[in-house]
Amino acid sequence: MSFGEGCHLHLIDGSAFIFRAYHALPPLTRKSDGLPIGAVSGFCNMLMKVVEESAGHDAPTHVAVVFDHKGKTFRDDIYDKYKANRPPAPEDLRPQFPLTRDATRAFNLACIEVEGFEADDIIATLARQGREAGGRVSIISSDKDLMQLIGGGVEMVDPMKNKRIDSEGVEEKFGVGPNRVVDVQALAGDSVDNVPGAPGIGIKTAALLINEYGDLESLLERAEEIKQPKRRQSLIENADLIRISKRLVELDQNMDLDFTLESLEMKAPVADDLLGFLADMELRTLSTRIANKLGLEAPAIPDAPAVSSAAPETKGFDPDTYEWVKDAAGLQTWIDKIYARGWVAVDTETTGLNEMLVDLVGISLCVEAGEACYIPLAHIADGGDDLFATEAVAEDQINLEDALTMLRPMLEDPAIVKIGQNMKYDAKIFARYGARVAPIDDTMLLSYALHGGLHNHGMDTLSERYLDHKPIPIKSLLGTGKSAITFDKVPVADAVKYAAEDADITLRLWQMFKPQLHEKQVTKVYEKLERPLVPVLAEMEMHGIEVDRDALSRMSNTFAQKMAGLEAEIHEKAGRPFNVGSPKQLGEILFDDLELPGGKKGKTGAYSTGADILEDLATEHEMPALVLDWRQLSKLKSTYTDALQDHINPDTGRVHTSYSIAGASTGRLASTDPNLQNIPVRSEEGRRIREAFIAPEGKVLVSLDYSQIELRILADIAGIDALKDAFRQGHDIHAMTASEMFDVPLEGMDPMIRRQAKAINFGVIYGISGFGLARNLRIPRKEAQGFIDRYFERFPGIHTYMDQTVEFAKEHGYVQTLFGRKIHTPGIAEKGPRAGFGKRAAINAPIQGTAADVIRRAMIRMPDAIQGLPAKMLLQVHDELIFEVDQNAVDDVVGVVRHIMENAADPAVKLSVPLVVDAGQGANWAEAH
């Protein structure tokens, strides 16, 4: 049947519909493997409607479902910022794009996309063809950009409101007829698509001007005549930009299409194809509905056990099936598989654990459970028994640079999700080889969001626990201790089995964990607090901080001398030489030789010689104080002034810590290798170590820290009005507490009283006990208990909070932060003497965890906030961020960073107390803090 009068063409804006379906529907996943299919399901429902309507009086005779083709369009050449504001499509939507094409074909409808053009252009061209052929055309879309096509038998149908829009409807919306819509849009611009337009002119004004001057060109030519100076100026100054805008919004109605309108004739779905597809997607309801409609029996969709339930293994692990990728052709096959899939599990093998130093040895990939490969890149051939064999490149491996050239576009492709276990590690490795891996998903972080507090989140733990599979131990390949080898020396055949298995495990964990985010209601935690932190931390770690090696070296020497002096003195007082660093020997000297009071302690039966014990003994004997001094110096030297020098990276000359994101159960980060979160500050001598952390010439270090963040959060969570008011009014919180508790005036407060109140405030955060407070304040336990009773009396909300939190933990097995992070508290089930630990941890976790969430949010927003400013975020110390800033930009940076930090809870959580940030700057960390 040729297209003409009496025919009715439906043009469905497929791409727009996918987004609508995605956002309107809850995130549905395919039960068997967790594939996200929410948008696909919505899309199928929409197509079903089209098919159902085909019998009605207004039925389409011809249908085309039109999609945007991926990649650039001709509009990007006209204006490089076109649609530049668009965020990339959500991770769980991307794999659904190809599936909606499949759905369209399964419904036996024409599925159309053309490279270099948007769906709108194809719709425009088809609409013109349909109109000129004398038929009716209905555009199924609510995109206002398509309104320019209306008229002459072309109408739009808003699929959501089920409303028809004709020429009158366009007038209503734009104030002009369809033929002038582009002129109005060119003037008004569009912030969503980043069409510039004329600043200060919206749709209303634009319509007014077009109606007055007839069309856009006349208006621009006669712009001088406009009376209002602002409008006149805007049009004159932006004439070129407006003309560009018009070219952006104007749709191409004259594309060369390689098919005819006739080919769009509507055909009934082929039952096998359609039901097969729906069965594949495991869409039972829809499948049944359609089967009934077609008078067929719905195919049985096996009720696959949900992946989240135990023993999900459809396929076992078989190391012999993993592929050794030996050449470019083999690699290309895998890249093709990845593009067909939309995601890939990736794992890198390297010569060590320090991402800043090690070399890449190989890469493993996995696209489907059991289907994994290893790409050896820098393995060294086995020299056999010949000790003098020169190291040679192993056979059957691709040149590293060639492989990376092939992989880089995939690793950076926004449409391909790269899944890893601790992706920060791999992303940093790839970054050093010139690939910015994005977007990413991380099974370690998925587990952290789901199971925080229950167990650690290393791959071995996760695999054994959730896949019931014990991975090949790395030790079996590398050996242990001194004789351990690096991964490049591992025979490739062995490496394939180990490395590919890791990628396989990672993919299987991802398929299991990802759908559980929604079930456990921690999607936001993962998406807002975990995943976006990865690139931020990677950046900080790679940047590192400058450390003055000579200053550390000088301090080490000074400490060594002082220690030698102290050691001699200690030996003399002890009466005989011994190892001062040995608590065992020290205990014997103190309690056996010198017969000082104090006893055994601990399961080992050894004497306890901790700082508090030695402090007590200092009144009895001269030696303990000397040992304390010696210990302090020993600590400073071994842990800081010596060790930090070894951590200076030879290439960058800076120190690069590594943050573990999933280490602490509360949501805090932990810094390792070296730990830069416990650099001394409390003692004068220790604090001098911070002088060695410096900024390069022309820059300074800037430190910003939250003031009393945990107490503020406690005040909010527990709803303590007195505390909240004090924070709102900027009062000294510890003095206020003291005044409230001991009935003393704020003026002329005794520092001792304030100190006690401060200790109580901290104690509350930790789940206070009489014993703990007594020990901290060195007061009788009865007295400490009296303080606590009084505190609860004055701030009754605290006690309620503690009881309710413990109750919640007992009932649910976890507690929550204000941002929804779940911290599991298995310790709460402990009976007997250990019960207190569980309770206190449960009380502390929401407070510490909420503070951790707040600074995470600030850090995640920081790169955008300081973009363009000469500032780099270097370190995080729980409530403090340290930046390296150009000297002349400090004030600007402090302003921006403080604003981000103080408002970090917004808009997810509205705190009832203000967050306050203090700032400092200086040539080194000691000055900045």
Added chain:
DNA sequence: AGAGTCACG
């Protein structure tokens, strides 16, 4: 490898 000690928030 585990205990003891001590650095930080």
Added chain:
DNA sequence: GACGTACGTGACTCTG
């Protein structure tokens, strides 16, 4: 009524 306690980390040293 006794238990045995502040919360969260990481690094270093000694010891078996």
